[in-house]
Amino acid sequence: MTTCGASRAALPCSALAERTPLQDIIADLKWRGLVHQQTDEKLAAWLGEKSRTLYAGFDPTADSLHVGSLIPLLMLRRFQKAGHRPIALVGGATGMIGDPSGKSEERNLLDVDALAANVAGIEAQMRMLLDFEGDRGAKLVNNFDWMRSFSYLDFLRDVGKNFPVSVMMAKDSVKTRLGRDDVGISYTEFSYMLLQAYDFVHLHEQFGCELQLGASDQWGNITAGIDLARRMKSVQLYGLTCPLLTKSDGAKMGKTESGTVWLSPSRTSPYAFYQYWINVDDADAGKCLRFLTELEQKEVEALDAARESDPGKRESQKRLAEELTRMIHGDAGLATARRATEIFFGAEISELSDAQLGEIFADVPSQQLARERLEGEGLNVVDALVEASLAGSKSDARRTVAQGGAYVNNRRVENVDAQLGPADLASETVMVLRSGKKKYALLRFKA
RNA sequence: GGGGGGUUUCCCGAGCGGUCAAAGGGGUCAGACUGUAAAUCUGAUGGCACUGCCUUCACAGGUUCGAAUCCUGUACCCCCCA
Incomplete structure (x- = not known):
């Protein structure tokens, strides 16, 4: 697997970081439906002024990312292509705590060794989609690196002091958990948002990071970071969330009967990965094309039309599977997936090794x-x-x-x-x- | 404590002395059709040495030439009366 991964639809990685002038990324995200909430309506203009630094966080719950993490990761890639500098934050520290957002139960804590292994696996996958070279090159950071030496007392004095409990309680992520009498929430998880909020402040200080991206369930954590930065440093930071990728029936995307669809070929073979996208419902295909590929508007709309007039041809699904398999598994992976598909669907088998x-x-x-x-x-x-x-x-x-x-x-x-x-x-x-x-x-x- | 009903093959549910490996439905599997969709249709659905044999109808005994079906006991479940 090469560092630069496998993108064909996209520019070669090496060109990503140098690309100027700035493009109107927000307009692109908007037609794709990728803008869920933003802290400031003038984000587009702000981004147009100069190259900005932004970040998104990823949970190291496994040694591979899965389809669900693809949207934020691609968001980073889109921003980089548009001339900005992305930071991918791996939550080595926050992963030990567990984000209560969107979860109905207290999370099991991961031990340090497992986390380190997971972080390494995820990092390798990010290198396929982001360009880490040059002065606008992406950065990969692990919040464990700065949280590990932060003493509890110092943290309470510097960070905790700025969090009114009433505000914390009002966050949806906490409120929903408190509203249930069967699970509850531990002090540890309750504190999660402080850690993520501090990440943002830290990245701002360290790298001049001013914008945080995340899925819609991250809104509370993102605004917590913005508030903290205002209180601690008197600076204005920004946030942008994208919708969660769900199917038309409400279920989460990226799950099959046999489990999660992973990006790692050792967990989900290129063939299985390809098949997952080939089988996307008509109703979800347009959304997937917008959210997960870098096809241009005209092309996506042409596929919409084709799907309408001749759904049986399933051009959208084929294109989707092709684009994504190539992006994640490279041309070789796509070729394997296609050959496997041919054979799985009836081609007689002979003369193979x-x-x-x-x-x-x-x-x-x-x-x-x-x-x-x-x-x-x-x-x-x-x-x-x-x-x-x-x-x-x-x-x-x-x-x-x-x-x-x-x-x-x-x-x-x-x-x-x-x-x-x-x-x-x-x-x-x-x-x-x-x-x-x-x-x-x-x-x-x-x- | 007293009275009544139940326990059937993966699930639900018929069966009430031979014609019962056990109706019907669901599920599952296979075939046709199809868009690698949905719906639909057809067939199959205990095992094996497969025109035959063996093992299954809560469990253990018994009556009978012969029992899932009758009798006795055991376990579990449900309902009614106290």
Whole structure:
């Protein structure tokens, strides 16, 4: 994975930081629907005056970001492209506390080692989307670095003093938790906003950061930071939030039955990632294109029109999947995803290598069998299906075959008595079994 | 404490001595159709050595040539009266 990642629609990373003059980023964000709330209506003009420094925070709850973090991260990228300097803040310290916003329960605290590993993983992913070179290069900071040595007493005197409890209690994030009698909120989580508020002040002092971006649930934390800066330093800072990415049915984007859609290829294969976007509902496709790609307005609107007139073609979804897979997994990742798609949807499998199959079927369960089972009489299809766990019993397997639902290397098996031999291997040692439309399993035959 | 009802295959629910691996629905699986959608339609749905055999109807015994169905006891659940 190269530092510069995989953007094609976007400019090469190296050009991001140098790009001038300033573009009207707010106008772009507005048509995309990415502006939820802003602290000042004159933000556009303010940003037009000169290159500004801004930041967004990310939770290090795992060693990879997921689709949900993509919007703010792309926001940073958009600002950088428009001529500003982004800072990505990884919440090594705040991650130990847990943000009560949008959560219904107290969070489990992470230990220091786990956090360090998570921060490292996330950092690598950010390097794909942001340009860290040059004087307008992005910065990556970890609030653990400045919070670790901040003593409790000093923090209470310098920061806590500026927070009226009445104001803190009034924040939605706290209020909703206090309103419930089944969960409550600990003092630790209650203090969370102080930490995030202080981050903003610190980044302003250290890097001249003046604007904080976040999802809409961050509004309270952002304004807390702005208030704190005014009280502590008498400076005016700004905030901008974007909507949360939700589906038309209200559910969160980026979740499948099998779990979260991650950016890391070891957690979510490029194929699974690609498939996630291919399967986006028509109703959500336009929003995703606006929120998550860098396609221009004209292009997005053309896709809207195409979706309207010929939804079956699913041009929007295809384009979305293509853009995002390339952005996150590079051209090579996109190629893999596409080839996997072709094969998953019926293309007969032959003349492939173990390595290729391994890549394509990365998410598919496999079972190892002795090579001898293919010799002589061969392996009965029914037994093969059972070994591969595609059938719960031999009866079940027989039924599947009888009903025309069993495939070997994507070739339908016609006969219950079929025997599989070495000729049925798709590669050196692997046989691809399938039951139904897209339930796959591999059998690996080792000597 | 007294009286009554219940416990069926993944779920709901029929069955009330042989024709019961057990109706029907849901779910699930497969097929057709389709936009890798939704809806719809068709088939399948205990196991195996599969025109046959074996194991299942709360559990343990019993009556019968034969029981998910009858009897006895045990466990759990529900309702009514105190």
